[in-house]
Amino acid sequence: MPSILRSVTKRFFIIITVVVTVLFLLSCAAWFIPPGKYWWLALLGVGFAFLFFSTFLLFIFWIIFRSRWLMLPLVVLMIGWKPIHAFFAIHPLAGSSIHKAPGSIRIMQWNVARFDEMTYLPRSGKSKRREILEYVRKQDPDIICMQEFLESNNLKLLDANTPFFRDSLGFKYFSYAMDHRRPDKRYEHGIAIFSKYPIRNTGRWKFRGPKALKGDESYIYADIDVKGETIRVFTTHLQSLLFTRTEFKNVEDIKKGSDSTIEKSWAIFRKFRQAYGLRQQQADLVREQMDKSPFPTIICGDFNDVPNSYAYHRIKGDLLDVFTEKGFGIGRTFSSISPTLRIDYIMADQRFKVLQCRNPHPALSDHFPVIADLVLENPE
Template identity: 30%
Template sequence: GLLVSYLANYISPEKSTYIAVFGLLYPYLLISNAFFIIYWTLQRHRYVLISLVGILIGFTFIPRLYQLKGNKITEENENTLKIVSYNVNLFGMYNATLYADSIFQYIEQQKPDIVCFQEHFQNKTHGYDKTIKQKIHTPYSYLFLQGKHRQLGLATFSTYPIVHSEKIQLPDTKANNATYSDIDFKGDTIRIYNIHFQSISLDVEDYLFTDQVTAAKVNLQTEDSKKSMYRILNKLKIGYKARNKQVKTIVEHIKTSPYPVVVCGDFNDPPWSYTYQQINNLLSDAFVKSGKGFGNTFFFNSRLSIRIDYIFYDNTIFDAFNFTVDKVNYSDHYPLHVVLKKRNLQTD
């Protein structure tokens, strides 16, 4: 089982969505094999080698799950760039509580140079882009929003000039998209991608079922449970196929970039997925380089969370420090931020 979960990183969901779904089980398969190692060691049985070899084969995946200690930097200077990425869930517009003010206050406290919002929202009543610019002193922005009266989408804010920006049309989606903004960072140009890949589109009924499963309060053998599992599995398969096409679009775009690249976004995929692996082939995961702990960014419920939001960067240009996921409950995602320290940029 553990070996099959490794394949999710390398086999396209177009070829097998079942392997892609199996990849979701990686953390649990890893933990169960670790317990088997302890058990078989106590039993002095050679079966211990099976679990041990299984873990060693995929040893490089463990840092994607957990980090003991991240790289720290105590002083930010003219060569550092602080970036925040945050899926703000429409600022809670359709929830019982509106979290816009709390989110703005949080961002203001971070004093970032660049902010990337996914699921940004505004309408005639709430012109959040102006509020954000005033609060965090980011005079430059690029917003790609869809809708007439209620607009939602992606927003990038910067303390440095945005010299060029465009949207990137992703395939197999109407609601999810990507943008890039070329930022003049003290004479050097950096391309910031803001991405929101295809979501799983779970509804209230699905979340209720997952909550019952994680709390062991449901019989999985009943007909209703089987229908719920099939419904969720089908949504997962649709999402995997869509993200497979979308990440290919982004990868090709990144390869043509004339500037150093930073990618921020909600991938809706874990770090042991095909989507993650495609970006990781090109760039470095800021959590792996400078994070600490599990770094989970999205929570299904109080017992089940996962890392699906990322900041990637070009490690030939930057070093990453102080990667942090802040556990603030203003959205169904947690915000993440990192300090990138410039090495020696020489771009036109």
């Protein structure tokens, strides 16, 4: 009887190993396969963290039992090394400091969630606007890219933000693209690049998605003169899932296994499918413009997608992901849904050297900032 039990148990773990490793390989393939058609494969990419850790634990399990089956998860982990490295940065000794090295350029990326001004009554003093602005001041970036940047059109209701960045924070140069405006024109929001160095030229394009889904937002660039050398900085905000508060609650209910899990899951899947198709188109358009840049390029943005996604891989190309260059761990940048979501990025031309990357977690927006210090080593 014990031998039969051992045999059944072993077969069970063999089946589990095969299933998990196959799913892990498919999640790795999400890098290369356009998600517009194969959205279910991209959805596996969202579970990359779980599949990676499961594959690694199965590898340890088979080592403990000294079985040749350890080779299957080992080979699969080796095949998936690049997506693993994009997901988990391995520089525990890199260190980071709020102090900026002489001669470096500090870049900051942050989705500021409209400075939280939408949450409270105008002029209530309860929003996090002032705290966000003070936090930016303390970080002392030379260039900052922001998404969901809110600007007031009625100073009796809301304070203006662009003048504050210019006059109080020292960002004399900026490029701002308004993507959404209230019908009563009280306020608007979009994406922005602010710079303490001179901006010599700017460009703007609009995505071709449906306006009702906010699929027509902008991607912009600014050519910035940094001590006599021109760099081109892009920023964008790729298609969001557009989750409502109810849908965020549904995600939590799904985690708990509530009675309506299947119904709620299908509603969530439809949102994922819709967003994947639009992000594929948007990533292709951004890459097309980046390839035309005559200058060393940096892109900062809220991609709304994880590091093993098509959007990440398409935009990154041969650029340096500053977090994988100098970070450690998962680098979470979104506060909801899952602790493994890194969806905000700074990527730089290989002519830059990454000195440090920081991923602080101030409780000021639903996104966390990414901050990097760079040096342009070879401008030609």
